[in-house]
Amino acid sequence: MLAGQRSLLRASLLLRPHTPPMLLIALLVSAQLAAAAVGSGKTALAVVPRGSTSHVEDAALFRLYYGQSFKVIKNSVDGRSYLLLQNNTTMASRTKYCSGRIKSFIIPLFNYSVDTTFFPVSFFELLGLVDSLKGITSESITSQCVLKSYANGNIQLINKTDPRQLTPFSAHFTSADNEQACNFAAFVPLEERTPLQRAEWIKYLAAFTNLEARANSVYDAIKGNYICLSKAASNLTTHFKPIVAWVEYSQYIWTFSAEDYKLGYVTDAGGENVEGTSSNQRYNVSSSDDMENFYALLCTVDVVIDQTHAPEPAEYTLSTFLENINADEDANFDFLRNKCLWRFDKRVRDSSALDWHDGAISQPQLVLADLIEILFPTGNYDPTYFRNIAKNEAVVSVGPEACSRSTSAPLDPIIIQC
Incomplete structure (x- = not known):
């Protein structure tokens, strides 16, 4: 032997x-x-290994290992290993794991559900897996073909607090990292630090369905386009880069966002993040000293992206921003004078779901193209995810009618000329 x-x-x-x-x-x-x-x-x-395989290039929070009849996904967020067993093997018929550190699944999956809370279901569209999605926990999604499948009765609405409704599925994907049910699998691209790291989680899902070849092709196209756009943006940058601030207002407090992936977008688009994003400084509107400091920083900014939560995005306008900041339209800020005040809530579903939390994660090249147009406007490109409230731009409603292809057909990533 x-x-x-x-x-x-x-x-x-x-x-x-x-x-x-x-x-x-x-x-x-x-x-x-x-x-x-x-x-x-x-x-x-x-x-x-049988069939195609994927290699993790950029993502930091999961790894893939392949055997002849099995795969292992190591998830660094929930601390679990997922043992994926090919359905036509002896190992699949004899092996079963369900513990706090390891779970086994028989693949490929053909019947799964999703906890749609902050879950980018657009990854399933890119892989062509919508027809295998049989359950969702809410209608608050922006993926058009998933909405179409749901409207046609192919997907059922399930109560995630009732375990009996979740057990029939071979896998239930969730964005949480502490679930214990045997068929639960954590899918957490939002924990990654860069846009491309998030997008590469398409390979994570593909491992459950033996669609590595498709995932590799999609990610290669997205990554190549993202890098191409970023290089093109570097050639547009003048001696002084446009300064960008991501701001948020909540409970009478203004803050600058310091989320890595947002700051990374600005850098990759040829801009510069405002001073203060690396601190945890909070600016209380009831404190004149706080607001003086906040105004001072805003005076240095060329572009503002207001990410304040709005229960009704369509009703959040320039007037809303000015009221929250306690200023008027004549305030001496360059971003107001030059009409460079933006929000990422352009694509919305029934006022409850933003495509920023879905399609923007699986296709970051579109976000980068948006930001390049925002920083270096040409007038020849209509941003996908951002609307300019300084110009009174409205939201765009997303619905199932926008899905013009068969739900069984994969969605091809949109490649932007660079």
Whole structure:
């Protein structure tokens, strides 16, 4: 018996439900590697994974490992390992794990549900998996073809607080990282720090459905376009880069956003983030000293992106912003005089869901193209996710009627000329 085969045999004998997750991964992966690296003799047979595989290039919070009949996803956010077993293998019929550190799933999935709270279901559209989505926990989504499938009765609305409604699904994807049910799987691209890291989570979902080839193609196109746009933006930058501030008003307090991915967008678009974004400074509208400091920084800004939450986005206008900031239209701010006051709530569904939390995550190249147009306006490009409230631009309602293709057909990423 070859050394690699002996390693596989030893690993299979050790695979029992009580095996610690990290030991399990080590055994499975090392056994496959051993089989593939048994010297250089021509009689040694390498164990090659079936089908296509994905390699994580940019994402920091998950990793993929492949065996001949299994895959392992290590999720660094929820601390779990997901053992994915091909449905036509002996291993799938004999192996079952469900613990705080490891869960097993039979793949490919054909019947899954999603907790749609802050969940970018557009990833499923890009993979062509809408028809396999059978349950959602709310109608607050902006993915047009998912809405179309739901309207046609192919997707049911489920109560996520009732476990009986969740157990029939082979997997229930959630954005939470502390769920314990055996069929729950955490999908958390929002925890990543950069736009491309978030977008690469398409490979995470693809592993559950054996669609790695599709995921690789989509991500390569998105990443290539993003890098191309960023390089083009660097050539547009003048000696002084436009200064951008992401601001938010909540409970009489103004703050500057310091979220890494937002600051990264500005840099990649050829701009510069305002001073103060790295601090936790809060500016209380009832404090004249606070507001003087806030106004002083705003006087240095060329573009403001107001991300204040609005229960009715369509009703958030320039007047709303001016009232919150306690200023009028004649205030001596460049971003007001030059009409550069923006919000990312342009695409909205029934006032309850913003496409910023969905499509903008899976296709960051569109956000970057928007910001480049905002910083270096040409008038030849209509931003997808941003609207200019200084120019009274309105929101765009998203609905199922906008899905003009079959729900079984994958959505191709939009590539912007650069």
